[in-house]
Amino acid sequence: MNPSKEYITEWLKAxxxxxxxxxxxxxxxxxxxxxxxxxxEGGGGRSRVMENGGVIEKGGVxxxxxxxxxxxxxxxxxxxxxxxxxxxxxxxxTGVSIVIHPQSPMVPIIxxxxxxxxxxxxxxxxxxxxxxxxxxxxxxxxxxxHQQLKIVCDKHHANYYQKFKTWAxxxxxxxxxxxTRGIGGIFFDRLNDNEELNFEQNFxxxxxxxxxxxxxxxxxxxxxxxxxxxxxxxxxxLLRRGRYVEFNLxxxxxxxxxxxxxxxxxSILMSLPANASWLYNFETTENSAEADTLSKLKKGINWI
Amino acid sequence: MNPSKEYITEWLKAxxxxxxxxxxxxxxxxxxxxxxxxxxEGGGGRSRVMENGGVIEKGGVxxxxxxxxxxxxxxxxxxxxxxxxxxxxxxxxTGVSIVIHPQSPMVPIIxxxxxxxxxxxxxxxxxxxxxxxxxxxxxxxxxxxHQQLKIVCDKHHANYYQKFKTWAxxxxxxxxxxxTRGIGGIFFDRLNDNEELNFEQNFxxxxxxxxxxxxxxxxxxxxxxxxxxxxxxxxxxLLRRGRYVEFNLxxxxxxxxxxxxxxxxxSILMSLPANASWLYNFETTENSAEADTLSKLKKGINWI
Numbered sequence: 001m002n003p004s005k006e007y008i009t010e011w012l013k014a015x016x017x018x019x020x021x022x023x024x025x026x027x028x029x030x031x032x033x034x035x036x037x038x039x040x041e042g043g044g045g046r047s048r049v050m051e052n053g054g055v056i057e058k059g060g061v062x063x064x065x066x067x068x069x070x071x072x073x074x075x076x077x078x079x080x081x082x083x084x085x086x087x088x089x090x091x092x093x094t095g096v097s098i099v100i101h102p103q104s105p106m107v108p109i110i111x112x113x114x115x116x117x118x119x120x121x122x123x124x125x126x127x128x129x130x131x132x133x134x135x136x137x138x139x140x141x142x143x144x145x146h147q148q149l150k151i152v153c154d155k156h157h158a159n160y161y162q163k164f165k166t167w168a169x170x171x172x173x174x175x176x177x178x179x180t181r182g183i184g185g186i187f188f189d190r191l192n193d194n195e196e197l198n199f200e201q202n203f204x205x206x207x208x209x210x211x212x213x214x215x216x217x218x219x220x221x222x223x224x225x226x227x228x229x230x231x232x233x234x235x236x237x238l239l240r241r242g243r244y245v246e247f248n249l250x251x252x253x254x255x256x257x258x259x260x261x262x263x264x265x266x267s268i269l270m271s272l273p274a275n276a277s278w279l280y281n282f283e284t285t286e287n288s289a290e291a292d293t294l295s296k297l298k299k300g301i302n303w304i
Numbered sequence: 305m306n307p308s309k310e311y312i313t314e315w316l317k318a319x320x321x322x323x324x325x326x327x328x329x330x331x332x333x334x335x336x337x338x339x340x341x342x343x344x345e346g347g348g349g350r351s352r353v354m355e356n357g358g359v360i361e362k363g364g365v366x367x368x369x370x371x372x373x374x375x376x377x378x379x380x381x382x383x384x385x386x387x388x389x390x391x392x393x394x395x396x397x398t399g400v401s402i403v404i405h406p407q408s409p410m411v412p413i414i415x416x417x418x419x420x421x422x423x424x425x426x427x428x429x430x431x432x433x434x435x436x437x438x439x440x441x442x443x444x445x446x447x448x449x450h451q452q453l454k455i456v457c458d459k460h461h462a463n464y465y466q467k468f469k470t471w472a473x474x475x476x477x478x479x480x481x482x483x484t485r486g487i488g489g490i491f492f493d494r495l496n497d498n499e500e501l502n503f504e505q506n507f508x509x510x511x512x513x514x515x516x517x518x519x520x521x522x523x524x525x526x527x528x529x530x531x532x533x534x535x536x537x538x539x540x541x542l543l544r545r546g547r548y549v550e551f552n553l554x555x556x557x558x559x560x561x562x563x564x565x566x567x568x569x570x571s572i573l574m575s576l577p578a579n580a581s582w583l584y585n586f587e588t589t590e591n592s593a594e595a596d597t598l599s600k601l602k603k604g605i606n607w608i
Contacts, residue, residue: 035585049584058584176563176572238579245580246573249553250563259480259554268480269550272582275542276549279578280353280362281339281570 022214029054041068059100060270067092090120099271105237106227108134127189133182146303156205169299179297238277326518333358345372363404364574371396394424403575409541410531412438431493437486450607460509473603483601542581
């Protein structure tokens with residue numbers, strides 16, 4: 001079957017339901033609160049946010065489906081020059097975006113986004129990404145996370161894991177700190193009938209990325225949520241969250257797009273943590289767990 | 305006299321000394337710590353930061369004087385086209401930048417920057433700005449602050465206060481929130497022998513802006529530092545600091561320039577608070593002091 005935008009949209013809403021249910025069970029304490037919003041220029045979304053849970057301090061699982069005139073920045077130079085896409089083009093974009101900030105510094109921050117985009121001339125593509133930001137890098141967990149992503153990728157294309165893992169290393173990078181945001185994951189964009197797969201085959205891959213989120217993250221929660229931690233480790237978590245804020249406000253393309261196009265601000269900045277900290281000239285102690293983590297926030301590490 | 309870059313540089317260092325001394329006295333508890341740094345491409349700076357003071361939670365008074373090849377973005381389109389400024393041009397830039405985050409939500413955040421820039425072809429200019437970000441807008445304090453700035457401006461040019469106050473309203477604006485950062489102040493750039501004053505006359509104005517910082521801010525500290533506050537008011541302070549982070553990482557030109565040109569990252573991000581908070585969909589209570597403050601974070605208010 002060749003999935004229509006209606007089918008994809010409904011599938012994403014069902015995925016949002018499924019993920020929220022799994023996260024509520026894993027949290028064991030709090031529920032997601034829902035807001036439905038509409039966009040003046042067309043479409044809207046269903047935002048679900050949890051605050052002050054047993055495990056999750058602040059987390060959002062956001063669905064949106066918006067449409068209207070195609071923003072100029074989405075039309076490539078070539079498409080402009082050849083007139084392949086006119087300014088009258090309409091777009092339709094739908095996706096699910098997730099950021100979870102846990103209470104405990106022993107549980108990693110996670111982010112996932114999967115998105116579908118089409119234009120009135122028939123052009124369409126799939127994009128997505130999932131990356132993990134541990135406050136403390138635990139090699140066993142990093143290996144597990146990447147292995148699960150590799151299993152998903154390998155089922156569909158022999159090169160996808162390596163290609164999209166490298167893309168994630170490059171994308172989730174805080175240039176001014178010369179640090180990756182965390183241990184990366186996968187990132188991909190503009191999948192259609194390229195990469196030796198047709199659209200339907202890429203769609204199957206994309207669906208499986210979405211389905212992988214809940215089992216992988218709830219496993220990491222279950223493994224780490226009861227680990228004890230010190231006030232110093234909590235302070236380190238706040239500093240790492242400061243870096244997360246820096247990435248999202250300075251580099252993240254979704255955030256920038258949202259801010260520039262007058263999107264629903266509370267949904268866009270849901271990704272920011274409940275609290276974060278910046279200490280001047282903070283330096284880790286030699287041979288500490290913090291120094292070890294910093295040494296692993298580099299591109300190109302083979303976690304598997 | 306026509307001040308040389310050496311004279312201006314020494315004057316700025318003396319201003320840094322004077323301001324640090326006044327702030328230490330006002331704080332009564334902590335001292336500034338100094339770091340001297342050098343820039344690979346030329347020049348360096350003297351950073352002074354105070355943390356965990358009696359009044360000041362985190363504050364920096366930073367001096368820098370850097371030089372090298374003129375960055376492309378500083379050369380205007382016209383200068384490019386006419387070849388008035390070649391790529392071989394050398395620049396020299398020196399300034400003092402200050403951001404103070406107080407412990408108490410009853411004491412306002414303040415920022416000041418004054419800067420001098422020259423190029424090897426003889427072009428030179430003065431720039432600066434000072435703006436106040438109260439966590440709670442107190443009209444009496446806002447009026448005092450603007451009145452002091454107006455007194456400084458009026459001594460030098462009848463139009464400066466109105467012109468530079470409007471410029472500050474436009475510059476210190478968080479577009480995606482449709483809020484000004486605080487109650488504004490003054491902002492100006494590229495002053496030379498324009499605006500009916502010659503360079504020396506503009507230099508005298510610029511010096512007086514620098515000299516105004518310490519008496520004005522220490523007066524606001526003295527007036528407000530002993531006001532009691534609740535945990536809810538402290539939480540509101542953290543949310544307002546979140547907005548400060550948003551402004552600095554998304555819009556502030558000095559920050560952007562620093563991040564893009566590989567500046568000393570700890571000096572650039574000194575402006576971020578020790579801690580900040582983001583709550584999803586936070587709304588102020590009707591007729592509360594918080595709602596009153598939000599209603600006053602607008603452009604074009606005549607505070608005097």
